Amino acid sequence: MSAHDPDPGPTPFASPRAAFREGVWVALGAPAVVLFAGMVGFGALSQSVGMSFWSSVASSALIYALPGQIVMAEMFAVGASGLLVSLAAALTAARFLPMMLTVIPQIPAEHRTGRLFLMAHLVAMTSWAIAVRSFPRLAPQDRQPYFFGFGLVCWAVCTPGTALGYLMAGHVPGPLTLALVFLNPLFFLLSFTEVRPTGFRLAIVAGAVLGPLSYLVSPSYSLIVSGLIGGSLAYAVQRLRQRTTIQDPS
Amino acid sequence: MTELWLVIAAALGTYAWRALGVVFSGRVRTDSEFFQWISCVTYAMVAGLVFRIVMLPVGLLAQIPLWARLLCLAVALVIMVWPYRPFRGLFPGLIAGSSLMTVMGWYYL
Numbered sequence: 533m534s535a536h537d538p539d540p541g542p543t544p545f546a547s548p549r550a551a552f553r554e555g556v557w558v559a560l561g562a563p564a565v566v567l568f569a570g571m572v573g574f575g576a577l578s579q580s581v582g583m584s585f586w587s588s589v590a591s592s593a594l595i596y597a598l599p600g601q602i603v604m605a606e607m608f609a610v611g612a613s614g615l616l617v618s619l620a621a622a623l624t625a626a627r628f629l630p631m632m633l634t635v636i637p638q639i640p641a642e643h644r645t646g647r648l649f650l651m652a653h654l655v656a657m658t659s660w661a662i663a664v665r666s667f668p669r670l671a672p673q674d675r676q677p678y679f680f681g682f683g684l685v686c687w688a689v690c691t692p693g694t695a696l697g698y699l700m701a702g703h704v705p706g707p708l709t710l711a712l713v714f715l716n717p718l719f720f721l722l723s724f725t726e727v728r729p730t731g732f733r734l735a736i737v738a739g740a741v742l743g744p745l746s747y748l749v750s751p752s753y754s755l756i757v758s759g760l761i762g763g764s765l766a767y768a769v770q771r772l773r774q775r776t777t778i779q780d781p782s
Numbered sequence: 783m784t785e786l787w788l789v790i791a792a793a794l795g796t797y798a799w800r801a802l803g804v805v806f807s808g809r810v811r812t813d814s815e816f817f818q819w820i821s822c823v824t825y826a827m828v829a830g831l832v833f834r835i836v837m838l839p840v841g842l843l844a845q846i847p848l849w850a851r852l853l854c855l856a857v858a859l860v861i862m863v864w865p866y867r868p869f870r871g872l873f874p875g876l877i878a879g880s881s882l883m884t885v886m887g888w889y890y891l
Binding site: 619 | 803811842
């Protein structure tokens with residue numbers, strides 16, 4: 533057993549199936565609504581830039597990463613051509629590498645089978661946020677079925693959301709589309725308030741400052757720069773704090 | 783038709799990062815310092831992306847002035863952490879923030 537929790541451990545679910553069902557229920561609240569709304573917004577955007585219906589829907593099912601999909605639609609809009617578009621979209625997905633590194637190690641070794649490669653596709657911003665928030669509260673053996681529960685729901689609402697947005701585009705008033713577009717960043721900002729460990733909170737603040745600033749300097753390296761510099765800074769500060777104060781609660 | 787192939791190419795490129803994450807995660811332990819560090823990096827990255835979308839948006843959101851975007855955010859945040867029920871939490875916050883944004887859109891679009 534490579535992943536062991538420091539706390540005595542939460543009560544496990546009766547069966548993997550029960551953990552899966554619980555995951556489904558968790559996702560059916562705010563996460564599904566926010567993702568669905570975001571994908572309706574993306575569907576409307578892709579229609580307005582002249583993407584075909586099938587490319588739009590396929591991008592939600594197969595790419596399943598809203599920032600990359602939006603980059604793609606915007607590049608189609610300005611007439612960028614060929615593989616450059618795909619490359620730009622794929623580059624915005626570099627964040628998935630560290631995101632996987634924070635989720636997978638929390639899955640116990642006996643569950644780390646080929647299934648992880650299926651699980652990998654279901655990791656997006658929303659499902660990652662649910663995973664890092666709920667995994668520490670779950671018994672290790674429940675984490676993978678629980679993940680599949682909410683991960684599949686999050687993924688499944690995206691395709692119909694995109695199709696609906698595409699077909700409704702032009703019929704939805706601008707202010708409503710605006711609210712749909714705004715829901716996604718809003719959801720993440722609000723979920724940040726639930727992050728407890730001090731180091732992670734510092735990282736969020738550092739990233740929040742560095743993200744826009746680095747984007748002004750270089751849009752293409754903004755994510756990597758704000759992550760590496762902001763995250764390392766937060767980590768260093770947290771280490772120093774732990775060394776100086778003995779009874780740090782986090 | 784080419785467009786659909788480009789989507790598939792982007793999908794493969796995106797999945798490659800996810801798969802790479804699975805491959806590299808094998809040696810990472812949750813109680814290691816590396817895990818703490820990479821978690822900090824990930825949080826900073828996600829926060830950076832989200833704040834960039836709000837501060838320097840492209841598309842529809844860019845037509846709303848910065849103060850209005852920040853106001854919508856602030857109202858939602860206050861409701862999220864509001865200590866008294868029933869007007870607190872994720873759903874009320876989301877509803878308040880996006881409703882206020884709709885009003886802003888009415889005025890500015």
